[in-house]
Amino acid sequence: MGAVREALDSVRLVDHHCHGTVTADLDRGAFESLLTEGEAWPGVSPFDSPVGVAVRRHCAPLLDLPRHAPPVEYLARRSDLGWREVQRRFLRATGTDVFCVDTGYAPDRITTPQDIAEAAGGTSYEVVRLEGVAESVRAAGVEPDAYAQAFHAAALDAVRRPGVVAVKSVAAYRTGFDLDPARPSDAQVTQAARAWLGSGDRLDDPVLVRHLLWTAVDLGLPLQLHTGFGDNDIRLHRADPTHLTDWLHLTAGTVPVLLLHCWPYQRQAGYLAAVFEQVYLDVGLTLHYVGPARAGAVLTEALEITPFRKLLYSSDAYGVPEFHHLGALAFRQGLAELLQKRVDSDELDLPDALRIARWAGRDNALRVYRLRNERPEGD
Amino acid sequence: MGAVREALDSVRLVDHHCHGTVTADLDRGAFESLLTEGEAWPGVSPFDSPVGVAVRRHCAPLLDLPRHAPPVEYLARRSDLGWREVQRRFLRATGTDVFCVDTGYAPDRITTPQDIAEAAGGTSYEVVRLEGVAESVRAAGVEPDAYAQAFHAAALDAVRRPGVVAVKSVAAYRTGFDLDPARPSDAQVTQAARAWLGSGDRLDDPVLVRHLLWTAVDLGLPLQLHTGFGDNDIRLHRADPTHLTDWLHLTAGTVPVLLLHCWPYQRQAGYLAAVFEQVYLDVGLTLHYVGPARAGAVLTEALEITPFRKLLYSSDAYGVPEFHHLGALAFRQGLAELLQKRVDSDELDLPDALRIARWAGRDNALRVYRLRNERPEGD
C-alpha cells in the first residue's frame, strides 16, 4: 500500500452531507429498494449493478462473510446481526469523526443525527432542508402576503437550534437551475404564495424556489445544493450547476455554496469552484453508486482544475449504513489512487499529496463550516 | 488472454440494431464516404481518423493482409475479393447469432435482413423505422383528419409482418428530444398533418414527431431511439436523452425504450437506465468510430451506474461490413478489458463478470425482444 493510501486511511473524515438509516430490520425487497435510486424492478435485482457488486465485495467482510458473498447469504447474515449491530459496524468502519446530517428527507423511519454520532463514535451536526421549512410554514397556516416573513422567521428558528451548521436546497429537483437569478420582489412572492398555499403541491413554484435560494443567502450559513444525479424525479440536464452562474455572480461575497454529487457534471462543478470564490464541491452519492472501481476516475475528473481547498468529502448515504461505509472507502481508495499515481510519476510531491488528502477528507469541511474550534483534531 | 476475454469471445452475440451493407464493389471515394459520419473531404482522407486506423489494423488481416496495411492495398484487395466474399468474411468473424436490422434507412442499395443472416450464418429480425412509415402514408395520399388513423394502421401492418421485433424512431434527428412530452390531441395532429401533408418536407413537425412516439407506445413493441452521435444532420445537444425524462414518466409501464449510441451522453443514458425500469442502452456506432482503443473507456462510462441487465450490444453498422466486425470486436475487447480489470483488482468476482458479459452480449437482448423461445441457445 502506498504512502498516500496509508495517510488517507488514517484521516478522520468529515462527512459533510449524509442522512440517517432505517431503524428496522429489512427484508430483501426493502433492502433492494434502498439499494437503488430507481426502484426494485421484477427480474432486475439491484444487486446486479455496480453498487450491488460493491456491497457484496466491500460490505460482506464486515458482516464476517467472504468477499462477494451471494445476496441471499448477505441478507440472512444482516438479519441475524440486527440493524443496530449492522449500523454500528459500518459506521465505525468509516473512520468518520464528524457527520453533517440532512434531516429533511425521511420517507422511512431513520436514525437521528444523535443516533449516527453514537453508533459511529463521532459528532453530528445538522443541515436544515429549506423546502421542508417552507412546507411546514404552509402546514401551519399563513396568509400569502405574510409568507415571505413567516418563512424567513421559521428558517431562522430552524438554523438557530444548537448543532445546525448549514442549510440545504433541493431546487434541482423542484425546478432545476435554469431560473431567473434575481431576487423576486415582495409582490411576486405574495402572488406566487397565493397560488401555492392553496395547492397541495410540494414547493415547486419557480418564484418561490428562487425566493428560497435568496432566503438561504440571508440566513448567512453555508448552502448545500443538490446537483446532478438523483432519482427519476430529477431532470438531469436542468441540474447542471453551470445554470447557476448568474445567481452565483449576484450572490458573490455572501454564503459558501456547496455543490453536492455533481456527476455527470463534475467537470462543470470544478469549473465553478475554480472561478467563484464561494463555490465548493463533492462527489457524494456518486461514490457508492459507481463504487470503488470507478470512484478514482470520477474524483480525477472532479479535480481536473478544482483548487485543492475546494473539494470536500460526503457520502450522501441514505437508508442503509452500507452506503456510509462504501462512500468513505471509495473516497479514500479513489483519492489515494489518483494522488499516488501523480506522486509515482513525480507530477506531485509527496508532502503536497498528503496535504491535499487531509484537506479534502477533513480540513476543507472544518474550514467551510467553521468547525475548527469546536472539533479539535485528536491526531 | 484473460478468462473474461475468452468467455466473451465465445458468446454468440445478439446485434440488436444494425443495417445492411452496399451490394456493390466500392471504389476509393465510395468506400471512404461510407467510412465517415461526415463526408470525404478534399485532402482529408477518412482513413486518417480513429475508425480508419481501426479498419487498417483489425480488418486488413481478415482480407489476408498484414495489420496496418495501407489504404490503397486494402482497397485493392477488397476489390479483388468482391463485396460478397468481403461481407461473408466480416459477418462470420463477428460471431453474431441474431441481427435486428433497421430496414428504414437505405440511401444506397444494401443487403436485406435475409442477406445478412445468410452471410453470417445467423438469424435476422426486422426493426421498423416509424418515420418511414409516416412518409409512406403521405406518399399514398391521406386527408389530414385521417392521418392519425392511417399512420397507426400502416404501422400496425408493418409490425405484424413476420420477423418484426421492434420499432425505431429518429426523432433525435428531426426535432431533438426537448419536445412537449404529452400525447397530442386529435385536433393538434390533424392541424399539424394539414401543413405537413401539403409540404415536401420529411417528418419534422414537432406535433407529428411526438405523435409518432406515442403511436410507438400504442404498438406495444420495444422502441429503439437514436440518441447522441450521428451525422451533421443532428443537433447533438438536443439528442441528449435526459430531455426524454418527462416523456419517460408519462409512458412508464408501457414499452421498453432502447437508447442507441448515446455518446457523448453515455453517462446520462446510464442514469436513465438506472432510474427508469423501461430504459436500456447501448453504445453502438460509437464502438467502431472510437475503435477498440477507446471502446473500453466508453463502455466503462456507460456502465458507471447502469444495472447490468440494461446494457445491450449493437454495432449500428451501415454500408460496409467492416463496421459489423469492428463493432463486435470493440465490444468484446472493451467489455473484457473493463471486466477483467475489476476481476484482477478483486472488485468483481469472476462468475459475476462472466454473467455480465453474457447478459450484455446476448441475454439482455433476448429478454427485451422476447427472443428467448425463438432462439434457444446452442451452447
Add this chain to the structure above:
Amino acid sequence: MGAVREALDSVRLVDHHCHGTVTADLDRGAFESLLTEGEAWPGVSPFDSPVGVAVRRHCAPLLDLPRHAPPVEYLARRSDLGWREVQRRFLRATGTDVFCVDTGYAPDRITTPQDIAEAAGGTSYEVVRLEGVAESVRAAGVEPDAYAQAFHAAALDAVRRPGVVAVKSVAAYRTGFDLDPARPSDAQVTQAARAWLGSGDRLDDPVLVRHLLWTAVDLGLPLQLHTGFGDNDIRLHRADPTHLTDWLHLTAGTVPVLLLHCWPYQRQAGYLAAVFEQVYLDVGLTLHYVGPARAGAVLTEALEITPFRKLLYSSDAYGVPEFHHLGALAFRQGLAELLQKRVDSDELDLPDALRIARWAGRDNALRVYRLRNERPEGD
C-alpha cells in the same frame, strides 16, 4: 522514453493561439492572480491547484530550482532573474517555431507578437479579435445605419495589416452560441446598433454578435472561436460548441472555424470536427490548467472520433510565460502518452503515430493558416 515522445519532442510547434505576457516583474499577488481563471482569494492560494502544482514541478527547474520548489522560493528566483530572462527561458523551452498571437486582450501591459518571436527565436503572426474592432468603431463615432459598413471596413483594414492570419471572436463570452444562426438583415443591424452605440456596454447584443460572426465569414480568413472553459464571465453551458450547428450548416464552404479550448466539451467539439469539413479544434488553455498529469486524458477524449488533420496545438497562454511552457510540455507529453500506448498495444502503427504527432503539433496549423510557403520547415 518512447519513440513517439522523442519524435514529438523534436517537432517545432505551431502555437496557433496565444497571447503576450506581462512586461514587468510580478509580486506574489500579481503572479497568483495571473495563475488562475478565478481570482486570488484570501486563504486559497492559486498555487494549491493543479496548475500551481504543475508550475512548481515543471517550471521551477527552468529557473534552476529543484522540482516542486515552494512558491516563496519560486517567486524569489523569478524576481532575481527578471521578467525578460524568465520569459526567454520559458519561450525557448517550448520549442515553438510559430506563434499566432491574439492581440485583442490586454488588461495588463503585455508583450507584442514581435517580442514573443524574438524571445522565443521564432516567428509571430497576428490574430485580430473582432469584438475589439467593433468597439473601436464605436469609439471613433459612427451613425447606426453606417455601423455595418464601418465595422466591415475597419475589420478589413485590420486583417490587411502584414502578418495577420486569422480573426477571433469571443461570442461565447458575450451571448453564448445559442443564437439565431441567420445573417441579420441591414435593418436589424441598424436597429441593434442604435441601442448599442448609445450605451456604454461591451458588444453583447445578440444581433450584433451574430452580425460579427457573419462579418468574419465575409473577411475570408480562418475564424478562431473561444468555446468552453474560461473565467467566470462565461456561462459554460452556452459555450458548448454544438450550439453552433445550424450556423455551421449555413456557413459551410466558407471559412475554417477553429474551436479553441473546448473543455469540458472536447467530445462535442470532436463530433463537429468529424462531421463538418470546416471545423478544427484544440484543447489550449485546458492543457496548462489540468497540467501534464491530465493533458493526455483530455487529448484522448478530444481525439476519440476527431480526424487526425483536425487537431491543432495551442497554448492559449496569457500573462506569464510559464503557461507557454506548460502548454507545450503538456501537449507533447499528453499526445505522446496516448499515441505510444496505442503503438504499444498495436492499435496504431508507429509511422502513423509519428505522422499524427507532426500533423497535430505543426502541419495542420501550417495548412489551415496557409503558412506552408511562408515558413519552410528547417528540419
